Amino acid sequence: MSQIVRLQDVVVRFYTYEGVVKALEKVNLFVKKGETLGLVGETGCGKTMTGLSIFNLIPPPGRIEGGRVLFKTKDGKVKDILSLDEKEIQKIRGAEISMIFQEPSASLNPVYTIGEQVSEVFLIHRKDALIKNVIENIEKTLKEIGDGSLQGSILRFEKGIYEKMMNDPDSFLLKVLNKIPILRRYRRRLEAEARKQVINLLRDLGIPDPERVIDMYPHQLSGGMQQRAVIAMALACNPVLLVADEPTTSLDVTIQAVILELIKDLKRRFNASVLFITHDLGVIAEMCDRVAVMYAGNVVEIADVKEIFKNPLHPYTKALMESIPRPGKDYKTIRGTVPNLITPPPGCRFHPRCLHTMEVCTKTRPDLVEIEKDHFVACHLYDGNAQ
């Protein structure tokens, strides 16, 4: 299995008035083709920032200070996303990597209909294919009505415009046409084509009655339906990597079950990889092939999902596993609180709360090392630095 995306020593800092927040400190991760990698951790540990750094979309005042994000595109080239310019990234975002956000009602625009929002993705990333379909349709009607009539010549004119649009999208003629409201109507064929695609997509996602839903506004839909519309936007261009940032946290358990099944099914169908960000270990156990545990801006452990539940090695992972209320077992608490990332503790960031703190932990930061096959841990207990 090859790697789709690889984060190397990614460092993210936020420059706030209170000080520099060291949000991500040398994060190393990779996602293999066709797998689901779970990213788990508490609030503020940098899960979402890790997801956003893959898009180079860290919001200000944050900045990516170092590291590389290597991404393998659909045509097999490996690119460092952090060093691409805006235009090239634009081609990758949405088309090859896409994201599902936590709160569907916040990630949909309330003043546009579902159809308008989903078709935007098609109009930006799939324009050529749409135009090709439009031209084919025009040719078909031309053949039916024959030459000579007035309608035929209008159609031929429209066909000319669409051909121009495909071959020379920046031409002067198109700029003029787009400025004049009456003439802009030539785009209606394009929009109708996009609409057709959106309806097909919504039907694929199991939305009942897509012809009705497409003209609805987000507030007319329930939370589960809204999240499906967001998933439709994310999957419009068959991305190779889907970043799902707590996609079910704001939903009910029964709706969550439906959405999780949907993501699983779509992943299988499109053969995509998923980076699944969540704090719910139950969802992790259910969805993921491998799990990465984050604590205070560091990845502390990466392993196979069965391995991490059966044999967690890092003290934080162990404590996290014991803190979930489980039937029949007593749950434990982790002493202390999550550190402030403006002044994180030196050395291992977990050492003030750890039960096995040694002297070396307070001084040097442990690196992520492979202890067993495919089991990476960042802890001095295992890397031979212990005295």
Added chain:
Amino acid sequence: MRTLMKTVDLKKYYPIKGGVFQRTVGEIKAVDGVSLEIKEGECFGLVGESGCGKTTYGKTMIRLLKPTAGHIYFDVPEDIMEEIEKLENSNQNSKDLERLRNEYDLAKFGNRKLKPLRRKMQIVYQDPTASLNPRMLVKDIVGEPLKVQGLAKGEELKKRVMEILEKVGLTDRHLYRYPHEFSGGQRQRIAIARALVTNPKFVVLDEPTSAVDVSVRAKLLKLLESLQKELGLTYIFISHDLNTVECISHRVAVMYLGRIVEMGDTNEIFYNPLHPYTQALMSANPVPDPNVKMKRIILKGEVPSPINPPPGCRFNPRCEKAMDICRKTSPELVEVKKGHFVACHLVQ
């Protein structure tokens, strides 16, 4: 054990106003006939999806909302409770019953009569950021119930505030701070302290742990459990997080669209659910163990609108086992096993 809180056929409808004269054109049936008994010293879990009326029920039972119909009995002496029950069962609208209800039924009380009772019934809300006044100091937030109830003032008030803050794990360093200076877990501790400062008997916990992280959640649950033992509290724990409810509750009721569909001991509900909705809910709950592969029951459709709920059993449009009778008559909550109540035609 003595029954501390009892509701009989409690209903809470919200009117929908419409038209030029703002007449009532419909009703949202948020809580539609819930009868429950909560024993002294237990933790009663109430689960259900969002919008099923859990929170409305919790607020109505401690009279933060005025019920549309039904009766609430809180902390009524046992002999009087028996008398009320006897009179209710006899189906006669006798004068005695009327008199007893006027005296003991919270649903009939006015504000003046409710005020002394408020100190015995308290509530902890879901989101501590929203439920704590950002412009008040912690000492004022926690001390306010004592001031309002006239229980203490001056030095005495400060002493009692300190006592309760220590119990929830805060120190005197925190007295002169504002809520925004605390983390989510600590804010929830302040909210718990505010609820407990008047020495209540009964506390409504309305999703107290859903806004905090896993490790903080474990700490809060431990705190709630130890406080319950120490102060002899009775909880109603409202939540949609099934794992948490399973750990903390003694008995559980499942709500769907304003009604209780199943009620029983925690183990019974979680391992032997009888109502199809409870079965679907339990199967949808993700288990934190990758080796457990569960067979999911996926529910079709969405929760119907509580404005005009489906006729008959309210779950029938989404139920796989729906029969003809389900579409016509609404099933009653009946006891199928000792202490295990189900409202479903399949079981009856």
